[in-house]
Amino acid sequence: MANAYISLPELISKNQTTLLHDWISLQRQTGAFNRRIKEEVLLEQSRGLLTELCSALQAGAPNDLKATEWSATRKILEEVSGTRTSLGFTPAETATFVFSLKEPIFNLLFAKTDSNVEKQQQEIWGINLLIDKLGLYTTEVAQSARENVIARQQQELIELSTPVVELWEGILALPLIGTLDSERTQVVMENLLERLVTSSAEFAIIDITGVPTVDTLVAQHLIKTVSAARLMGADCIISGIRPQIAQTIVHLGLELNVVSKATMADAFALALRRTGRSVEKRVASPKNGSL
Amino acid sequence: MEHIPILKIGDCLLVSIQVDMHDRLAIALQNNLTEKIVITKARGVLIDISALEIVDSFIGRTLNNIASMANVLDAITVVVGMRPAVAITLVELGLNLPGVRTALDVDKGLVLIRNSIDDELGEIDAGELN
Numbered sequence: 001m002a003n004a005y006i007s008l009p010e011l012i013s014k015n016q017t018t019l020l021h022d023w024i025s026l027q028r029q030t031g032a033f034n035r036r037i038k039e040e041v042l043l044e045q046s047r048g049l050l051t052e053l054c055s056a057l058q059a060g061a062p063n064d065l066k067a068t069e070w071s072a073t074r075k076i077l078e079e080v081s082g083t084r085t086s087l088g089f090t091p092a093e094t095a096t097f098v099f100s101l102k103e104p105i106f107n108l109l110f111a112k113t114d115s116n117v118e119k120q121q122q123e124i125w126g127i128n129l130l131i132d133k134l135g136l137y138t139t140e141v142a143q144s145a146r147e148n149v150i151a152r153q154q155q156e157l158i159e160l161s162t163p164v165v166e167l168w169e170g171i172l173a174l175p176l177i178g179t180l181d182s183e184r185t186q187v188v189m190e191n192l193l194e195r196l197v198t199s200s201a202e203f204a205i206i207d208i209t210g211v212p213t214v215d216t217l218v219a220q221h222l223i224k225t226v227s228a229a230r231l232m233g234a235d236c237i238i239s240g241i242r243p244q245i246a247q248t249i250v251h252l253g254l255e256l257n258v259v260s261k262a263t264m265a266d267a268f269a270l271a272l273r274r275t276g277r278s279v280e281k282r283v284a285s286p287k288n289g290s291l
Numbered sequence: 292m293e294h295i296p297i298l299k300i301g302d303c304l305l306v307s308i309q310v311d312m313h314d315r316l317a318i319a320l321q322n323n324l325t326e327k328i329v330i331t332k333a334r335g336v337l338i339d340i341s342a343l344e345i346v347d348s349f350i351g352r353t354l355n356n357i358a359s360m361a362n363v364l365d366a367i368t369v370v371v372g373m374r375p376a377v378a379i380t381l382v383e384l385g386l387n388l389p390g391v392r393t394a395l396d397v398d399k400g401l402v403l404i405r406n407s408i409d410d411e412l413g414e415i416d417a418g419e420l421n
Binding site for chain 1: 326371372373374375377378379381382383387388393394395396397399400
């Protein structure tokens, strides 16, 4: 099967202009291309793919697309996939770029009269396989690019959603928002502990107002964070436990074994008192107005 | 063989672990420290582990043991300067070191020991007055 498309490079190099013309007009017919991609880019990419395909086949590249002979072709396909994904093409539209090459090539092949039917069939089958592989590779690249974007966004989300705020000298606050899974707990814990060191804080208030549910797993993660902070020499206060969550905690039989307060304000007041500070309301004298 | 120095500051002992702990070193520290507490009649022990990067379950347990032993000998033990990575490791190992008091740095550790000793003395004084 490896030699099935032995005549393909010859076919391409001889008829490159015709092939390119047919191919591009076919791509144009599918409509979606014209609106978003520039003519020159389309032409350049199509020509590039044909040239690289030809030279790779002439160099005797094996069937496996991962081989080094195919690296130039792969690069072109990656570029094609990259430009089209950024222009908002669907994966199917991107793959059509490659698949639409089949028709012009087959037309050329049928126009050749010197070969017998059996050989022609073999060639068609071989070319079919090759182009399928190229097309699939394009789709794969598009998909992995998308997955990279998703992974990056997820990472950004994790970092954004766990800020450590310094409320006062020696008092940190950690407002948690969203569900606590083990991965997020890890990030939260690391952030908090690092900040404990850099700001040499003795108190950390973990506010769970934004945590929708507390189950045994979340509680365990909270306990881990509190224990780690305690090992470093800082005390933790948990605040923002909503009534439903308090009920769940008791129903589940969880023991948090930490100081907990209903609101962040209460927790802050406690931390201030423990660090030997107090907040007083100033009595405004009626004569001096607001000051 | 490496040796971990035990320094005396007033009525406190300061142990600063600057090398990687291995099992035998931890046991040696445990022996030396308990002896030193008795000899110097120390009231507090500060163990600075800010240079310690790797802690395994044995070292963690030994730290806990040292603190408990010092408590038996009437010395308050404070472990100071634990690194975040070490703290996370210990928690993941399930070692919460319940017998150990902790502080962020040597400064805060000394204050903690001083306050604890004063509290104890205060209680005794109050008891005598009654």
